[in-house]
Amino acid sequence: MILEIVFKEATHDCWLFSSENSDQALSLKEVVKPFQCHSCPKFPEEHAISRIGPDLAFETTKSCKAFITHDDWFIVGREISESIRQYTNCKTVPVNKPETWFALLPEQYPVDIKVSGFEYSGVRCKSCGRWEEAVVGPLVGSIAMPEKHDLFWTSDVHNESAKGARPRLWCKKSDKKKMYSLFDNSVKFDEAW
């Protein structure tokens, strides 16, 4: 049985890729703009995180150890980042200076689009191929898992809203205890579908 790992804490004022000005209008951070598709507002998120790193200048008033940003990315503190690096193949990328917060980039396994369960809406970009919205999927059964898979993982195609990708994390039910310990009790679990 597979479970979806859900972070207990969500931030409603913290964005990884955008910033809010004083009248709460949201704009994409300058450092992210060069990665944007030339035909639509989207950009390859994981690639941008790896390339930009601490210059994303992520800020939060939160003091918890792990949370999901308002643009749906997983952020962990240094201690959790170090355990994750020790026990998994997951990449953790510093996203602020000094380096106290890290974005999680788990191993990605391929989705069989035909059985992924995605329901698309809006326009599909002719340049980058991404839909404005891709909801419901990917169903966990559409992800091709290698025999030796990581302790937790994500898919190579994400669910997405008009804001961009909404990656998800999965693990085996038998590894639930390990996840509590790895994420210092800052996660809960949903049954995966």
Ligand SMILES: [Zn+2]
């Ligand atoms: Zn595009």
